[in-house]
Amino acid sequence: MASTSKSRGLLISCPEHPETPLVEDYHAGDMICPECGRVVGDRVVDVGTEWRTFSNEKNNKDPSRVGAAENPLLEGGDLSTMIAIDPTSAQQLDEFGKPMYRNRRTVNSADRALINAFREIRQMADRLNLPEMVSERGNTLFKQVNDTKSLKGRSNDAVCSACMYIACRQEGVPRTFKEICAVSKVSKKEIGRVFKLILKALETNVDLITTGDFMARFCSNLALSQKIQKAATYIATKAVDLYLVPGRSPVSVAAAAIYMASQASEDKKTQKEIGDIAGVAEVTIRQAYKLMYPKAHQLFPEDFKFHTPIEQLPTQ
Structure with a gap:
């Protein structure tokens, strides 16, 4: 060109x-x-990237001259080239009688297990529509856990899922256990159990999740306006500050706050609609909402324009 x-x-x-x-x-x-x-x-040197394939030749093989990038997390990445030199062996010659050049990469069993785990983490990140940095953090966590050999006996699927959960929280894009469970082959209880073991094994921790970590995503998936999102964020923060929902998870508090804000606006959402998006049972939202309802007049921001007065809001 x-x-x-x-x-x-x-x-x-x-x-x-x-x-x-x-x-x-x-x-x-x-x-x-x-x-x-x-x-x-004439004879200008092409300084572009070298990438040649031989797909136009008669044989169907397509050996590329360059391979994939080396993964620093793998130890057995010995990449070498060998040339067939025995002219008597037909298997070492191509159909034109020329010696065949082969790229040979030796992968030991330990690296093979890591490659499979990295593939699983990448697939989970793709299903959750997460950026590449999250899967890279998950790969690093899995490698560290694998090196400690402290979780022997645990399935790689459970460790991959827990590493993905930790990576999401450390990269500032937290996901709930149910969301991780939905894209993996492991139960929520097992992911939570392995999550605690990994934190102990690596002697690390993660920031506490808050209602604000999920509010924007939940409201966006529910197609709620910025005004309702702002009100729901204020309600959830105020409910926590007033100690109205002790022991409740931030996800359930966020869901209950969205329910209260939407019921007071013109764009009302049911507990089932919110629960499907947040991954929370309707009864859980109802219980958190019942704790918040008696103080509803203190929870809404002052500039909120009510479409439905507080007195007419559902009691549960």
Whole structure:
């Protein structure tokens, strides 16, 4: 493919059109004047990325000249090239009788287990629509856990799921246990159990989750306006400050706050709709809401415009 270039700083130009930028033909290695077609320079070195395949040849094999990037978390990444030199062996020659070049990579059993775990973590991140940095953090956590050998006997699926949960919280995009459970093969109880074991084994911790960590995502998935989201965030924070919901998880408090804010606005959502998005049972939302309702007049922000007065809100 040809592209316009000012001769890459070289002191060459077309004698007939010295002010015209030359066109660099990477395929032929020539520099051509677009005005008259004169080849001003030839055999230009292509400084682009080398990536060649041989798919146009008669055989169906497609050996690439470059492989995947090395993973620093793997130890057995010995990448080497071997050339078949025994002319009597037909298996070492291609159909034209030429020696075959092969890329050989030795992967030990430990690295093979890590590769499978990294693939599982990547798939969970993709299903949750998470950025690459989260899966990379999950890979690092799994590698650290694997090196300590403190969770032997636990399934890799459970460890992968717990590492993904920790990675989400450490990267500031927390997900609930139910959300992790939905994209993995492990139960919520097992993920929670392994999560605690990993924190103990690595001697690390995670920031406490708050209602604000989930509020924007829940409201967005429910198609609620910014006004309702702001009110729900204020209600949840105020309920925690007033110690109205002791022992309740931030997810259930956030769900109850969204229910209260939506019921007071024109865009009302049912407990079932909110529970489906937040992964919380309707009875859990109802219990948290009942604790908050008696102090409802203290929970709403002062500038909130009520579509339904507090007195007419559902009592449960």
